Amino acid sequence: MTTAAGRVLAVLSAFGPRHRSLSLSDIARRAGLTLPTAHRLAGELVSWGGLERDPAGRYSVGLRLLELAALAPRGLQLREAAFPFLDDLHSLTRGNVHLAVRDGREVVYVETLRARAAATNSRVGDRWPMHATGTGLVLLAHAEPAFQAEVLRSPLERFTRYTITEPGELRRQLAFIRQSGVAVARGTITPDDLVVAAPVRDPSGRVAAAISVVVQVAGARPRELARLLTATSRSLSQQLAGGPARVMASSGARQAGWAAPAACASDR
């Protein structure tokens, strides 16, 4: 990007998961700017609050961007409404819990509640290809046909021997997910993980997000998890539609005949 606006955004884009703290010359190099320009723009971003400067003079992302992110309807705002449901799923299943939305051909995690002993280490803001994640499969299954076709035509990266990379098989999977209302997949990214995911609908009834629970395959109870996720996603969708006072995952758990120590979560 070569416009003035583009140069500011290039400075912000210089930061990433493996580039959380950058020197001025790092920024200039990664943003493709001269040192004086990088210095001027970084300075403006610091005084605005979008960047912070540590005592050593290195730059990192500032709190102003957290405040803005909190306003994203598909970001922290959605997360606010969903949190109690995710929190219950977390304490009921002891698994990794994800709330994700679609962005381009990827899913972005809007919330992640990590299990104490988690193999995967997912973070808010993480991006994954749709075909390789439970939430992505759900969002893809409910996406418009043209978009599905586009993804099915695109290269499908393989992460483990369980990742679905054959278009025909993926198409069958998506049909099954639409029909069953839930995605159950094993080890698409981490071999020993089992993910169960379900759609979250906006007030218009459109699938706007997906929730998932990731547990270890050993000792997992896919059927019970599927019922729990289904009940929770229904309650959360009702909540987003301004429906009845929150129906918690814990009550969903009772509907689903969930056997885990729901007592803890249900009275929270």
Place this chain on the structure above:
Amino acid sequence: MTTAAGRVLAVLSAFGPRHRSLSLSDIARRAGLTLPTAHRLAGELVSWGGLERDPAGRYSVGLRLLELAALAPRGLQLREAAFPFLDDLHSLTRGNVHLAVRDGREVVYVETLRARAAATNSRVGDRWPMHATGTGLVLLAHAEPAFQAEVLRSPLERFTRYTITEPGELRRQLAFIRQSGVAVARGTITPDDLVVAAPVRDPSGRVAAAISVVVQVAGARPRELARLLTATSRSLSQQLAGGPARVMASSGARQAGWAAPAACASDR
């Protein structure tokens, strides 16, 4: 701000808690830009991902800013490390749990776990004056003397009849918080709330953040809460210093002789 960079940031600054969805003319008016300029900049921000456009053509904050916010050392990155501790506090106390950092003369909430039946409705990204919040009092108590003096000289807004607005009384409170290691305050923002807050130290030992629990005054157990917060803040600070494997709030609860159903949290 009149520079090109400033105009881009002004477009982003047009969004706020009461302005989550803006038309192009809203943006132009709030950013002090001509309609064509607002249109061009909003367009660049949409293609970058910092803004999203809904079917009705209104603009809102986009996921790209959530991804960036996730990189903020004092934002979602700190929150990642703190979450398990906050989650335990949440389930142990059934209260509102906050993680906050100082920004200028205010505190910004980096994480909020809301109680089911919460009077207050705090959100990530919320800002409050330091003297009126438990986390703010803790951060102010451990701030450099020059900064404390500056805050004590500034007007101290009154939210309830319990808010400390008299500099001398506030100075005594801060000394007591430094000495006791924990802040206990009643109804500084909401009359029927009790807040207990404690400092979180970075690896250098500096107080970098604060955690708090807000419960209803009726039936609250300030002493036990103070012991629980103290134990939790110590464990979290050790964790940030790369210390021993996580000591959870739940075990802190045992140290603190916490009577609540710790069984739920401790085995999570």
